Amino acid sequence: xxxxxxxxxxxxxxxxxxxxxxxxxxxxxxxxxxxxxxxxxxxxxxxxxxxxxxxxxxxxxxxxxxxxxxxxxxxxxxxxxxxxxxxxxxxxxxxxxxxxxxxxxxxxxxxxxxxxxxxxxxxxxxxxxxxxxxxxxxxxxxxxxxxxxxxxxx
Amino acid sequence: xxxxxxxxxxxxxxxxxxxxxxxxxxxxxxxxxxxxxxxxxxxxxxxxxxxxxxxxxxxxxxxxxxxxxxxxxxxxxxxxxxxxxxxxxxxxxxxxxxxxxxxxxxxxxxxxxxxxxxxxxxxxxxxxxxxxxxxxxxxxxxxxxxxxxxxxxx
Amino acid sequence: xxxxxxxxxxxxxxxxxxxxxxxxxxxxxxxxxxxxxxxxxxxxxxxxxxxxxxxxxxxxxxxxxxxxxxxxxxxxxxxxxxxxxxxxxxxxxxxxxxxxxxxxxxxxxxxxxxxxxxxxxxxxxxxxxxxxxxxxxxxxxxxxxxxxxxxxxx
Numbered sequence: 001x002x003x004x005x006x007x008x009x010x011x012x013x014x015x016x017x018x019x020x021x022x023x024x025x026x027x028x029x030x031x032x033x034x035x036x037x038x039x040x041x042x043x044x045x046x047x048x049x050x051x052x053x054x055x056x057x058x059x060x061x062x063x064x065x066x067x068x069x070x071x072x073x074x075x076x077x078x079x080x081x082x083x084x085x086x087x088x089x090x091x092x093x094x095x096x097x098x099x100x101x102x103x104x105x106x107x108x109x110x111x112x113x114x115x116x117x118x119x120x121x122x123x124x125x126x127x128x129x130x131x132x133x134x135x136x137x138x139x140x141x142x143x144x145x146x147x148x149x150x151x152x153x154x
Numbered sequence: 155x156x157x158x159x160x161x162x163x164x165x166x167x168x169x170x171x172x173x174x175x176x177x178x179x180x181x182x183x184x185x186x187x188x189x190x191x192x193x194x195x196x197x198x199x200x201x202x203x204x205x206x207x208x209x210x211x212x213x214x215x216x217x218x219x220x221x222x223x224x225x226x227x228x229x230x231x232x233x234x235x236x237x238x239x240x241x242x243x244x245x246x247x248x249x250x251x252x253x254x255x256x257x258x259x260x261x262x263x264x265x266x267x268x269x270x271x272x273x274x275x276x277x278x279x280x281x282x283x284x285x286x287x288x289x290x291x292x293x294x295x296x297x298x299x300x301x302x303x304x305x306x307x308x
Numbered sequence: 309x310x311x312x313x314x315x316x317x318x319x320x321x322x323x324x325x326x327x328x329x330x331x332x333x334x335x336x337x338x339x340x341x342x343x344x345x346x347x348x349x350x351x352x353x354x355x356x357x358x359x360x361x362x363x364x365x366x367x368x369x370x371x372x373x374x375x376x377x378x379x380x381x382x383x384x385x386x387x388x389x390x391x392x393x394x395x396x397x398x399x400x401x402x403x404x405x406x407x408x409x410x411x412x413x414x415x416x417x418x419x420x421x422x423x424x425x426x427x428x429x430x431x432x433x434x435x436x437x438x439x440x441x442x443x444x445x446x447x448x449x450x451x452x453x454x455x456x457x458x459x460x461x462x
């Protein structure tokens with residue numbers, strides 16, 4: 001078992017089968033050692049977590065939503081790295097989108113649900129640059145969407 | 155005539171003169187073989203398609219708007235590839251922004267207007283990763299804005 | 309004194325100490341010669357400029373906010389380039405987010421506050437591709453957030 005798989009087990013995280021895109025695009029592309037991963041939703045496979053922060057989603061649920069998007073990112077990273085997450089050299093950048101209500105500004109705290117997960121699972125390789133913004137609408141009404149650029153080993 | 159130009163002709167698509175930026179920036183930059191293209195609006199050169207999905211723009215018009223942004227991206231890709239679209243090795247990533255009203259969540263379907271175009275015109279090289287989100291406001295009130303990262307041949 | 313530092317002095321700009329991230333992420337990552345910088349807020353260190361364009365922030369203040377985000381980007385670029393801004397080969401891309409009210413569409417004019425600064429300070433190396441969009445919410449209520457991808461010399 002790879003180091004990262006062992007860590008996932010320790011954390012009690014089971015990666016889902018990577019979600020197939022719902023349209024004419026692909027989950028990730030690669031150029032050299034750089035992989036770009038499509039936006040992943042806060043989708044647990046059973047239609048949640050949907051809703052709007054500050055309206056019908058609490059901060060705590062938002063953090064869970066960002067973690068869920070992160071788990072979906074890890075599943076795509078694993079596929080992109082040929083099945084071995086130890087080949088993730090670095091998470092370079094996350095672009096993070098929170099569906100936010102009229103009075104909700106605690107966007108960084110929500111996205112920490114994903115940022116913390118990256119470091120928990122990947123250690124120093126999980127330390128990323130990021131942008132986090134509050135969206136008016138996220139596809140299908142999900143609470144969080146996050147995409148990633150990563151570097152993988154040969 | 156290049157393979158891709160022939161394909162554009164077959165599809166009845168005429169690429170516009172690439173739009174000049176309206177400010178102190180450039181339409182694209184290149185580093186090595188990676189080209190980053192500035193956000194392209196759903197602008198047909200005559201001031202359309204503007205408006206908000208779910209308010210004064212229908213889903214069908216939204217799809218057309220995304221296709222229009224895609225045509226503008228192709229015009230920039232051609233310029234970035236020294237006039238020869240056959241040199242586009244891969245569309246690596248699209249960042250897609252839809253101006254969305256209070257009850258509009260069908261963002262992926264709108265952006266398919268661009269995603270489908272990429273694959274129609276460029277084939278496998280057009281298969282991209284993407285993020286699609288619903289914006290509160292897009293510059294000048296256009297319905298769709300999309301930027302791209304691509305890989306070009308030497 | 310480096311050429312760029314001299315230019316900053318000429319412009320009367322003092323770069324702040326680069327802001328530390330407020331969460332489990334880093335200000336920038338590097339892969340090869342490409343550096344990705346986390347979203348920088350329109351933060352002068354004293355809690356401004358916050359607010360919404362077209363509501364409680366004027367266009368002029370918005371331009372200043374974008375310039376402020378740009379100054380924070382330059383501070384991070386300097387750190388990423390080992391303290392020497394002359395090593396910035398090119399600003400490749402800016403992703404620019406404006407907190408916009410219900411009737412505000414002059415997003416490009418706001419972001420020009422950052423675009424103009426890049427060219428004033430870095431000359432041709434500051435000419436970038438960009439996307440600019442109007443957000444519903446920006447973290448902590450700041451008026452502008454901008455991230456950057458740059459190329460640095462070895």
